[in-house]
Amino acid sequence: MYFYRVEKRILFGIIYLFWGAYWGCSQDSLQIFRAKVEDQSTGLAMQSVHVVNLNEVSGTTTDLSGQFEIMAKVQDTLYFSYIGYKPLKVAVTNDMIRFGTAIFEMTELAFALEEIVLQPYRLTGYLDIDVRNSPINTSQRYSIAGLPNLGYESGGSSLKNIARSFRSLFDPLDLMYSTFSRRSKEMRKLNKMRSDESIRDLLSVKFDRQVLMQFLNLEPGEIDEVLGNCNYSEVFMKEANDLQILDAISKCYEEYRVLVM
Numbered sequence: 001m002y003f004y005r006v007e008k009r010i011l012f013g014i015i016y017l018f019w020g021a022y023w024g025c026s027q028d029s030l031q032i033f034r035a036k037v038e039d040q041s042t043g044l045a046m047q048s049v050h051v052v053n054l055n056e057v058s059g060t061t062t063d064l065s066g067q068f069e070i071m072a073k074v075q076d077t078l079y080f081s082y083i084g085y086k087p088l089k090v091a092v093t094n095d096m097i098r099f100g101t102a103i104f105e106m107t108e109l110a111f112a113l114e115e116i117v118l119q120p121y122r123l124t125g126y127l128d129i130d131v132r133n134s135p136i137n138t139s140q141r142y143s144i145a146g147l148p149n150l151g152y153e154s155g156g157s158s159l160k161n162i163a164r165s166f167r168s169l170f171d172p173l174d175l176m177y178s179t180f181s182r183r184s185k186e187m188r189k190l191n192k193m194r195s196d197e198s199i200r201d202l203l204s205v206k207f208d209r210q211v212l213m214q215f216l217n218l219e220p221g222e223i224d225e226v227l228g229n230c231n232y233s234e235v236f237m238k239e240a241n242d243l244q245i246l247d248a249i250s251k252c253y254e255e256y257r258v259l260v261m
Contacts, residue, residue, distance in 0.1 A: 028073060028074075029073060030056070030071045030072065030073050031071070031072065031073065031097055032069055032070075032071060033069065033070050033071070033072040033092060033096065033097055033100075034067065034068070034069050034100045035067075035068060035096065035100070035101075035102040035103065035104060036062075036065070036066045036067050036068075036102070036103045036104070037049045037051070037062050037066045037068065037080060037103075037104050037105075037106060038066055038103055038104070038105050038106075039105070039106065039108065040105035040106060040107045040108075041107070041108065044066075045062075045064075045065050045066030045067075046062060046066050046082060046085075046106060047062055047063065047064050047065075047066065048061050048062060048082070049061060049062040049066070049068070049080055049081070049082045049106065050080070050081045050082065050198065050201075050202040051068050051070055051078055051079070051080055052078070052079050052081075052198070052199060052202070052211065052215075053070055053071065053072050053076050053077070053078055054076070054077045054078070054079055054214055054215055055072075055075075055076040055077055056071060056072065056076060057189045057192035057193055057196065057199070057215070058070065058071060058192075058196055058198075058199075059196055059198035059199045059202065060198055061198060072092050072097070073092065073097075074092055074093065074094055074097065075091060075092060076091070076092045077089060077090070077091055077092070078090050078091075078092060079211065079214050080104060080106060081202060081206075081210070081211060082106060083205070084108060084109055085106045085107060085108050085109060086106065086107045086108075086109055087210055088104060088105075088106055089214070090104060177256070177260070179225075179226050179229040179230065179252075179256070180253055180256050183216070183217075183218075186215070186216040186217050186218075187216070187249075187253045189215055189216070190246070190249065190250040190253060191250070193215060193246060193250075194246065194247065194250055199211075200243055202242075203241065203242035203243035203245075203246055204241060204242070204243040205241070206241060206242040207241050207242060208242070209223050209242060209245065211242060212242055212245060212246060216249075223245065223249075224237050226249055226252075227245070227248060227249065227252075230248070230249070230252035232248055236248070
């Protein structure tokens with residue numbers, strides 16, 4: 001009887017160790033994560049909410065019932081975005097994956113319409129007059145011989161802006177190195193971001209840089225710093241949507257990699 005009890009304890013111990021090892025491995029592996037998104041004030045399901053996994057650089061959207069599926073593992077960070085709502089950032093836990101019944105609530109933003117000033121660009125029907133009265137992007141762009149894809153946008157035709165661009169033309173590597181060398185880990189996500197259709201759809205309608213900052217681990221203003229070191233104009237920085245900004249940073253990073261190889 002004594003030996004039976006000892007063997008029984010040993011058997012349960014072995015089972016426990018195997019179960020712990022299995023569960024530990026499952027925590028580190030990607031799994032299908034299912035959850036739902038609701039409006040915090042009404043409790044109604046929210047359709048077409050963009051959900052991105054910042055660690056795996058993948059995205060999806062919620063369906064008619066507010067449900068979504070995305071590949072994730074424990075401690076991955078999910079970022080929720082919807083126009084007119086405060087972004088939500090959540091770390092995936094064991095229980096979320098195990099039970100699959102998580103409900104995330106998003107809070108609507110209170111906003112006020114700003115005054116819109118219409119500029120007097122009244123068309124007359126005469127082409128030469130209308131062209132002179134239309135706003136023009138005066139940014140100038142230059143390139144390096146031998147690197148046809150590498151461009152520099154000075155932001156205007158003044159001597160100061162042109163001189164800045166030509167300094168970068170003669171010594172482009174220093175500025176690019178200072179921009180990308182300390183961000184190599186984040187910049188490696190760029191190709192994945194550009195190839196994920198859900199992320200591209202999200203960025204194409206956004207202008208606030210919030211998702212980009214989350215993916216690339218950048219502080220407010222650092223995106224403009226990166227683009228400035230790549231010699232994109234202030235006009236481009238102000239008017240481009242987030243997808244255009246992503247493509248610009250990615251293009252500049254690829255050019256940097258060519259120069260340092």
